Amino acid sequence: MYSPINIKRSSKFGNNYWEAYSPKLKRNVRLFSDLEYDFWVLVETDPKIFTFCERPFEVKYFNKNNKVLKTFFNMWVKWRNGHEEFIVVKYSTNVTSTNIKILEQWCQEHKKNFAIRSEINIRGNTVLLENMKLLLPYLSNRSHPIDTDLYVIKQEIQRNKHSVGYLEDRLSIGSSRIKEAIFHLYSKGIIDANLHCIPFGRNLEVWINE
Structure with a gap:
């Protein structure tokens, strides 16, 4: 070290x-x-x-x-x-x-x-860089999101990948908490997302990391 x-x-x-x-x-x-x-x-x-x-x-x-x-x-x-x-x-x-x-x-x-x-x-991939700059404050401001938020999102994408818009329409926890939970799960390597090519929003897809 x-x-x-x-x-x-x-x-x-x-x-x-x-x-x-x-x-x-x-x-x-x-x-x-x-x-x-x-x-x-x-x-x-x-x-x-x-x-x-x-x-x-x-x-x-x-x-x-x-x-x-x-x-x-x-x-x-x-x-x-x-x-x-x-x-x-x-x-x-x-x-x-x-x-x-x-x-x-x-x-x-x-x-x-x-x-x-x-x-x-x-800076070659501006979409990825901007997404990561959006993600970073969520990691810094709270060490751990609400456990039930993490659980319900993992359950929803357990079998299939889904868009953020799908999760926002289906879940009743609010878009900001969904975003926070997704960023946390992504940073831990639990889920993956097409953050390299889609700006964070309703069209972004997330799935369980194999």
């Missing part, structure tokens, strides 16, 4: 500084770019990801003037299947920088998995 490297919020970050509560980690995370924030949203809401750490590790190296410099990974991620990656989050125009090459080399030498995430990966 890793702990985040503390760095000062310098003026160069400007309005790109984010601090948000992580339901997965049960603590606040600090992020230093809009792209990092969007990537964190996808990590935080992915039920296949078990845990993560922002700025988990620092690598020291010598520049051409023999001066010691430091660089760090933006995130370490561990999936529920045990797979781990050290990840650099950069815009596609900066993916060939010296810092990234240093970090990739460190991973090769230490037999760690290395990955780069750019705006192409992170």
